[in-house]
Amino acid sequence: MAIGNKTDRRILRTKEAINRAFLEVFSEKEFDRIxxxxxxxxANVNRGTIYLHYTDKYDLLNRCIEDHLDKMISSCTLTKFIQEKVDENEAKEALKSLFNYIQENFLFFSSMLSSQKTSIFREGIQKNLTSSIQEKIDMQGINQGMDKEIIIEFTATAFVGTLEWWIINQKPHPPEYMADQVWTLFKRNNITS
Amino acid sequence: MAIGNKTDRRILRTKEAINRAFLEVFSEKEFDRIxxxxxxxxANVNRGTIYLHYTDKYDLLNRCIEDHLDKMISSCTLTKFIQEKVDENEAKEALKSLFNYIQENFLFFSSMLSSQKTSIFREGIQKNLTSSIQEKIDMQGINQGMDKEIIIEFTATAFVGTLEWWIINQKPHPPEYMADQVWTLFKRNNITS
DNA sequence: AAACGTTTGTTGTATATTGAACAAACGAGT
DNA sequence: ACTCGTTTGTTCAATATACAACAAACGTTT
Incomplete structure (x- = not known):
């Protein structure tokens, strides 16, 4: 991942097409029946081509989840809110954009959570989030002397749980509202500076 | 055109991508500046690939127009309303679907008409429509003894003019309303049975 | 169990597309 | 007039994908 040399356009295109197609079908059919x-x-792609990039239906599922989470994380610059010297407005914006991302890709997320494979998705997003936080967390200042692992786990768990609740309950509140609420909760728990 | 043996998927895909891309850019930029x-x-396609399918920027423009008009005509079964023994409801539905098609692809049509190349587009759609009517028109019944060419020309001109007006004036009336009006006008002029 | 259609991976050859390079034409600015 | 950057077509070898065929595994039905 994160290769410097550009990949062939065809590869990117077909992978995108396959991903999109998979998500569409996934939202219509049970995974086992796909x-x-x-x-x-x-995807308007030859059947064999899929085997060129993915070994399996299951591999496709996992990679698809990974890709989507990567995009979510990076497009939202989520990690901002866990860093030191965080600007309040900046952090709130990051949160808001995260909830917005989920809302825009609601089809994907709700499909993931409504299927039997909930745990796969949950573990995936949590693992992703955890490692993402782990890289960027600043243990100075308020976090000095604390157990890094515990902070990470606490944050990730609370966060993922909230996301899951929001998705499963069909977005009872708009992204702005959710961002506000979550931000307040983090502050109350001294997660951020 | 209308080849029996299926064309390679890649060709269809890239042509679609190029067409879509062209329409998008066309709606944003003046044609000469594209x-x-x-x-x-x-289109996320190699530059050379375009030359593989189109000789020119102008060729691309023309083919793009052709394609779109073909789709419009066929998807609307437009010719129904000019045939003998036409069912009133069926004809109105065809008209309505035509106006709907334009509405759905408003970007394309308004771009075409707003550019300097209006005449190209106008002539294109009129030629397309004319030949389409020519194939299907029934000279029996009410049209007996009439000059076929004149009927065709009259119909096509009136129709295209109305479309153009509707598009340029930013859809002042909904498709249903337009279909009703046009249908009434045709009846009044004894164009249909 | 046997027969059936469907799905799965895999393979070989053909072909469409890529990326890079090129010379030529163009347009803008000095 | 001259330079500069951009656009245009064109070429080439490299590569990703298409298509068709295949045997094996599977799920259903009888």
């Missing part, structure tokens, strides 16, 4: 052919037809 | 690179980048 065939590779369903996906290839929807 | 570069092949603009289109290739938007």
């Amino acid at each position: 065939t590779i052919n369903d996906i290839s037809e929807r | 570069t092949i690179n603009d289109i290739s980048e938007r």
Whole structure:
């Protein structure tokens, strides 16, 4: 991942097409009933081409989740809110954009959570989030003397749980509201400076 | 055109991508200012690939117009309303779907008409419509003894003019209303049975 | 169990597309 | 007039994808 040399346009295109197609079919059919052919037809791609990039239907599922989470994280610069010297407005904006991202890709997230494979998704997002926080967390200042692992785990768990609740309950509140609420909760728990 | 043997998926995909990209860029930039690179980048296609399918920027424009008009005509089964023994409701539905098609692809049509190249587009759609009517028109019944060419020309001109007016004036009336009006006008002029 | 259609991976060859380079034409600015 | 950056077509070898065929595994039905 994160290769410097640009990948061939064709690869990027077909992967995108496959991903999009998979998400669409996934939101319509139970995962077990999905065939590779369903996906290839929807993506307008040869069936064999899928095997060129993914070993399996399950591999495709996992990579698809990974990709989506990566995009979510990076497009939202989520980690800002956990850093030292964080600007309050900046952090709130990051949170808001995160909830917005989920809202825009609601199809994907709700499908993921409504399927039987909930745990896969949950673990995936939590793992992703955890490592993402781990890289950027600043243990100075308010976090000095604290147990890093515990902070991370606490934050990630609370956060993922909130996201899950929000998604499963069909977005009872708008992204702005959610961002405000979550931000307040983090502050109250001294998670941020 | 209308080849029996299926074309390679890649060709269809890239042509679609190029078409879409061209329309997008066309709606943002004046035609003369559009570069092949603009289109290739938007379509996520190599610049050379465009030359594989189109000789020119102008060729691309023309083919794009053709394609779109073909789709419009066929998707609307427009010719129904000019045939003998036409069912009133069926004809109105065809008209309505035509106006709906334009509304859905408003970006394209308004771009076409707002550019300096209005005449190209106008002539294109009129030629397309004319030949389409020519194939299907029934000279029996009410049209017996009439000059076929004149009927066709009259119909096509009136129709295209109305479309143009509707598009340029930013859709002052909904498709249903337009369909009703146009249908009444045709009846009044004894164009249909 | 046997027969059936469907799905799965895999393979070989054909082909469309890529990326890079090129010379030529163009347009803008000095 | 001259330079500069951009756009245009064109070429080439490299590569990703298409298509078709295949045997194996699977799920259903009888």
